[in-house]
Amino acid sequence: MTSQRKVALALTGIFLALFIVIIIGVLEQGRYDYAKNIAIKAAIWVIYTFLEMKYDVQLSNYIRVLVMAVLLSDSFAGLYLNLYATSAIFDKIQHVFGSYAFALFVYTLICTLTRPVINRAFSLFFIISLGLSIGAIYEIGEFIGDATMRPAIPSQPSLLDTNLDLLADLGGAxxxxxxxxIVLTYNRTPPVR
Structure with a gap:
């Protein structure tokens, strides 16, 4: 097993331990829907890590930590500390950070799996498109969640909130x-490590 794989597995173990602690805290608050949300995110990440190891896909640990940090900040700060409801700017910061992390994640995953030969301008356009698309999909998910679950505090209280979220997604992208x-300038190859 390579040192990168050992680090990836160790990071995933730490990530899961932190998620379990957050789930316990959220359950103690009586927020069972939040606990389910967090457990689903943890399960998806474990499945991704399993597939990554099985098919020998190598994601840089920098991007791995970024994605895990987004998921943890969403769960801990957003749900456990309830900053989505009590902070006017936390959601926007989370959108910038999340769009940045997930755009890098998806771009690197696509480059790793397909090994495309693409020029620099297309790479930049593609990653911005990925960031905006991921943000739009997240907004659709919030809309569906609000429409089906009818939470006391909706994820999308207004059109202004949705538009500001999308602008934050653009910033992250x-x-x-x-x-x-910067990576392409210094490496002259698609960033797969």
Whole structure:
């Protein structure tokens, strides 16, 4: 087993331990729907990690930590500490950070799996498109959650909130594009490590 795989498995173990602690805390608060949400995120990440190891896909540990940090901040700060309801800016910061992390994650995963030969301009356009698409899909998920579960505090209280979330997603996607531009400048190859 390579050292990168050992680090990936150790990070996933730490991630799961933190998620279990957060789930216990949320259950103690009586927020069973939040606990279910967190457990689903943890399960998806475990499945992804299993598939990554099985099919020998190598994701950089920097991007792995970014994605885990987004998921943990959503669960701990957003749900356990209830910052989605009590903070005016936490959701926007989470959108910028999440769009940045997930755009890098999906872009790197696509480059790793397909080994495309793409030019720099297309890479930048593609990663911005990924960030915006991921943000739009997340907004649709919030809409469906609000429509079907009718929470006391909706995820999307207004159209202004949705539009600001999408602008924050654009900011995160632009940060990811800048990140990729810097990596491409120094490596001259698609960033797969």
């Amino acid at each position: 632009l940060l990811a594009a800048i990140h990729i531009a």
